[in-house]
Amino acid sequence: MTDVIKKYLFEDRSVRIESVHLTDTWLAAQAHHDYPRAVASLLGELVAAAVLLATNLKFDGSLLLQIQGDGAIALMVAECRADLSVRATVKLRDQPLPDSGDLQTLLNPHGGARFIVVLDPPRNTPGRQAYQGIVPLEGDRISEALEQYMIRSEQLHTKIWLSADRQKCAGLLLQKMPITGGNALTSEAAAEQSWERATALSNTLTSQELLETQQDTMIHRLFWEETLLGFEAQPITWKCSCTRERVIDMLKMLGQTEVDDILTEQGKIEVACEFCGKPYLFDAIDATSLFQAVTVADNKTLH
Numbered sequence: 001m002t003d004v005i006k007k008y009l010f011e012d013r014s015v016r017i018e019s020v021h022l023t024d025t026w027l028a029a030q031a032h033h034d035y036p037r038a039v040a041s042l043l044g045e046l047v048a049a050a051v052l053l054a055t056n057l058k059f060d061g062s063l064l065l066q067i068q069g070d071g072a073i074a075l076m077v078a079e080c081r082a083d084l085s086v087r088a089t090v091k092l093r094d095q096p097l098p099d100s101g102d103l104q105t106l107l108n109p110h111g112g113a114r115f116i117v118v119l120d121p122p123r124n125t126p127g128r129q130a131y132q133g134i135v136p137l138e139g140d141r142i143s144e145a146l147e148q149y150m151i152r153s154e155q156l157h158t159k160i161w162l163s164a165d166r167q168k169c170a171g172l173l174l175q176k177m178p179i180t181g182g183n184a185l186t187s188e189a190a191a192e193q194s195w196e197r198a199t200a201l202s203n204t205l206t207s208q209e210l211l212e213t214q215q216d217t218m219i220h221r222l223f224w225e226e227t228l229l230g231f232e233a234q235p236i237t238w239k240c241s242c243t244r245e246r247v248i249d250m251l252k253m254l255g256q257t258e259v260d261d262i263l264t265e266q267g268k269i270e271v272a273c274e275f276c277g278k279p280y281l282f283d284a285i286d287a288t289s290l291f292q293a294v295t296v297a298d299n300k301t302l303h
């Protein structure tokens with residue numbers, strides 16, 4: 001089954017609803033990592049949140065959610081691009097990791113953690129400059145920090161529910177839509193009532209239900225008394241930007257002497273992508289041929 005995000009609007013366009021549920025994408029994120037349970041659960045929530053926010057902001061680049069921690073977790077990042085491909089990673093400090101833990105104990109034991117939302121424009125944008133919004137890491141949940149960010153930076157009332165285990169991650173987002181001028185389909189007062197109703201209904205959802213229930217079923221159970229406009233589901237995929245070619249370029253930059261030293265010492269070269277952890281292996285013949293190929297190409301004798 002494909003991972004998708006589903007979007008709905010209250011008929012009077014007062015409230016936007018988004019639901020995301022990831023299995024394959026989330027398993028791919030962990031394929032080369034063995035994150036402890038508590039860490040996986042936090043990262044899964046961050047991934048679901050990145051998808052919810054990226055599809056929601058009118059923006060054509062990537063959205064990155066980044067938590068810089070001062071505890072056992074040094075850094076946690078989830079990125080969702082405009083094509084709804086995602087990648088995510090965690091950097092752990094070299095210290096014993098507690099068996100269990102939450103946002104505050106794993107990332108913010110000394111109160112110095114920072115939650116950063118980065119909007120990174122597409123690479124070909126002239127004068128490309130990323131926008132960064134920073135909020136303190138307050139609250140017990142990632143959703144709380146993001147709700148704070150949305151109201152401060154986007155002036156949008158947003159409620160977010162997130163849940164993750166090692167197999168799945170899921171999220172639900174509600175957003176109060178701005179009522180605009182004469183063409184509004186509803187009054188401010190009616191929109192406020194819709195918002196109150198939508199959040200009250202969604203607050204009945206448990207973490208377990210969010211994770212275990214199929215998206216359509218969950219939306220129906222929560223909002224069956226409302227009339228919703230549904231939109232086409234959009235697929236979510238996992239994509240890291242690492243390739244063997246990029247690793248080769250990196251090894252070439254490192255230089256033949258350095259590469260030969262590693263070969264002498266280890267008999268092979270193993271490089272793992274620092275983001276997704278995918279290993280790239282070069283045996284002595286692979287590694288030596290990198291530099292031979294350069295020499296041949298430089299002499300332009302091979303085309």
Ligand SMILES: [Zn+2]
Pocket residue numbers: 240241242273274275276277278
């Ligand atoms: Zn990678």
